[in-house]
Amino acid sequence: MSFSVQRGVPIPSSLRNIYKELRNDITDFVPPSHGCLLEWAHQGVLLLNTVLTVRKNQPNSHKNIGWAHFTDAVLRVLASRNQPIVWMLWGAYAQSKLQRLSIPDNHLVLRTVHPSGLSANRGFFHSSHFSKCNAF
Template sequence: MAKKKPPAAASLFDEPPADTPAVPPPADFPASWGPALGGEFGQPYFAKLQEFVAAERTEHEVFPAADDVYNAFKYTPFDGVKVVLLGQDPYPTPGHAHGLCFSVRPGVALPASLRNIYKELESDLGIPPAKHGYLAAWAKQGVLMLNAVLTVRSGTPNSHANRGWEKFTDAALKAVNAKTEPVVFVLWGGYAGKKKVLIDANRHEIIQSAHPSPLSAHNGFFGSKPFSKINAALTDFGHAPIDWKLPEKVS
């Protein structure tokens, strides 16, 4: 794998954000991401999005909890992003979603997609499946575990799609794409694959396969060896590889 180097001049992917009013980010939004996404908070779509989510919380149960919505950004500071793992929207099952794609809180039964992720991890690197599904240890090593949509109504998948979250998370992907250091983007499934147009493949590594869902895992996810490929790319870039073995005890 040839090491990729950033171009001397900014590429067409590195367009600066449009001028917008200086609006402070939400109170619980991490400061490290403020400069990268500051242009989004003053845009009309973001205000409408926040109004929509607030209204949903008054009428329905919404996941994750308000304090957990931005956990992907909190657990992985902008300067520390080495890998982007993209999901679609949070688990709509009570007690599952906590702001990191594919991850569930300690004590929650493993969702089917996560069980398949663990199967592939064992096949790829020989790491036995963890007894829990709490993936924060990956996020803290530089894996941005980002859903394209950050909230969902209980029991109703994709209920908060097309309300503005996609525009916000696309801006996050563009910001990571514009980083000087190369990053590994992991796109599982057709939905994530559509985000490929936001990534400069000449500067970054893209690892793409079928989704780990039981509906598609046997059609290209199993046997794709994403974890060893990620670490090979990181090593090639001069970064430390990810330790994919999760701690046995979490709190």
């Protein structure tokens, strides 16, 4: 699951920013002291990277080994579902992936910048994606 790390591993900056936005957007949210998001997965949340593996300390090192075929297929299956889905597209690359899909009207698509430390202040913070998701 994207952004998730095992308990005991320091929380990555992007996940710290997600927790910060959650805390600002959802008043009763209490950030956990860890970065393990398995509980979110059990609630039906899917945080999907388009490249599922990397070499240690080498972002996108496995970008060209075929993960796009798999993740594009996952996105097509999700887009074909009649069940309402909330899509939170964080960053230009995530947003470009959905442009090629036909999204049903009963899905909610939310777009903003990536929650990384480099871009979170340019629109991720105060995007209110979490309360919009809950309202949907």
